[in-house]
Amino acid sequence: MNEILNMSMNEMAEADFDCSCGRHHSLPIKKIAIGKGVLKELPGVAAEFKGKQVYMISDNNTWKAAGEKAHAFLVNDGFKVKSHMFETGNEILIPDEAVMGRVLMEMPLDTALIVSVGSGTLNDMGKFLSSRTGVPYIIVCTAPSMDGYVANGAPLICGGRKISFVATLAYGVVGDTDVMKDAPMHMIHAGLGDVLGKLTALTDWSLAVEMIDEYRCDTCVKLVEKALKRCIDNAAALKERNEEAILYLIEALTLTGVTMAIVGVSRPASGSEHLLSHYWEMDFITRNKYPELHGVKVGIATPIVAEIYEILGADIPEATRKLCPKRAFVEELLNSAGAMISPKEVGIERELFYRSLLNANAVRNRYSVFQYAKDIGRLEEVTQKITERIYGK
Ligand SMILES: [Zn+2]
Ligand SMILES: [Zn+2]
Incomplete structure (x- = not known):
């Protein structure tokens, strides 16, 4: 059982197993060749x-x-x-x-x-x-x-x-x-952003388990965490297009896809940071503005979601609080690879930013830290604080 935890990425094709989460998982992809x-x-x-x-x-x-x-x-x-x-x-x-x-x-x-x-x-x-x-x-x-x-x-x-x-x-x-490794650096940064988003996605998943008793597969969580760690430990080397760092990046991206496919929900890959990113993207598309690469926006949104968790502090149930990365940690990782950090760098104005934090929970019907902050009556306070930190008073 759960031998998938010991498989290499390429061995996971056609994985089919009874999982400790009580469900049977299978991956219909026939061949994976990464390396x-x-x-x-x-x-x-x-x-x-x-x-x-x-x-x-x-x-x-x-x-x-x-x-x-x-x-x-x-x-x-x-x-x-x-x-x-x-x-x-x-x-x-x-x-x-x-x-x-x-x-x-x-x-x-x-x-x-x-x-x-x-x-x-x-x-x-x-x-x-x-x-x-x-x-x-x-x-x-x-x-x-x-x-x-x-x-x-x-x-x-x-x-x-x-x-x-x-x-x-x-x-x-x-x-x-x-x-x-020869891809445009901007695309490598986007990949890193999409991977770092898994940190807050997993935190949101935990919050949903604690608050509304949502299903979670711990095997999938472990798989994503393992791949995330390898990618994070090597993030700074992406700047030099280090081949190992590129390998860990594509493995983490592929593996989150694999876990999504086997549990049939996008929880391992997407949480509040994706809600924010989608909100910005929809706004940009409506105004005929270039929406920026998906992962770049997710990378920028991730430390912001980490900050929401930080501000909510003791209001967050303990098991989830322990999971959430610190804002400074995520920013440092993005920075070490040379990726963008501030929403201002991609043209997100103060008004859009403020509105996005208040309304991101409406992007899709899914429990998130936005919903939680709203339910405990602290969403406006959090929104105000973060907007003022980034855009000034
Ligand atoms: Zn994504
Ligand atoms: Zn499972």
């Missing part, structure tokens, strides 16, 4: 589809980062591959109706496997296409920028709004640290 030089293992990961039609999607940046090599590995191994590369120049690819339509039109009729090469956007496009066509997909990761490689949600732009569609989990994940 140095694993891109060349792609033909092995895709072996089941050899001789059938493979459809590869990328953009000009991800093609250069890994697509070209991935394509060559497959073709040299005898795979039949059609590649479609979106030429976006220096612009980023926006997954809207036109782009999703194009990706579908380019798809060969007899496609048996989709291979998507990229990070956030191309991963979301690949999994959406896969979910609607029933054709499995493999994601070749190009940046350790968020935890969505193992997740079934696909946020796309539809009718000018960002909509989180339910899609499907990947058949396989290939994450080569030789590729990811």
Whole structure:
């Protein structure tokens, strides 16, 4: 039981076990290959589809980062591959109706496997296409920028709004640290931000267990904590693109995805810090302002949530209080890697900031420290204090 605790990341594919939390967990992902030089293992990961039609999607940046090599590995191994590369120049690819339509039109009729090469956007496009066509997909990761490689949600732009569609989990994940260590530093910072967000996500989960008796899987908590620790201990080395630090980062991101998939809730990965980040993002999108990378916002939101816990102090039940990181600790970690810390740096004005703290609990129906602070009548006081610390009196 719980042998998953001793498994390496790559051994977790198709994990299937009775857990000490009383539930049976299984992970439908068939292949996970994460590590140095694993891109060349792609033909092995895709072996089941050899001789059938493979459809590869990328953009000009991800093609250069890994697509070209991935394509060559497959073709040299005898795979039949059609590649479609979106030429976006220096612009980023926006997954809207036109782009999703194009990706579908380019798809060969007899496609048996989709291979998507990229990070956030191309991963979301690949999994959406896969979910609607029933054709499995493999994601070749190009940046350790968020935890969505193992997740079934696909946020796309539809009718000018960002909509989180339910899609499907990947058949396989290939994450080569030789590729990811060369990702733009901003994306590496985003990945770190998304990982640090797990500190407050786990704290919120504990609060929900104590306050409203929510289900929690302690095996999953232990898995995330273990990966978090390794990533945190090496965070400062991300600045130098240290390969081990990149490996621990992508492992932590992938592992939180794995735990989400096996417990069927996003609690191991997202808490109040994600509510804040989503609030800011929705506000930016409504105003046609660039919303910044997901993980960058989560990174900025995390010390703020830690501060809420600090201010509430003795009002927080003891077991949860002990779990929460200190604001200074999270800020120091972000700082050591060169990542942004202040909401001001991403253009969040005082008014938006103030409003976001008061209303983040309405982003989704889920118990959080915002709800708790509201219930005990201290949300306005906390909001005032933090706003004044950051923006002045
Ligand atoms: Zn996230
Ligand atoms: Zn469990």
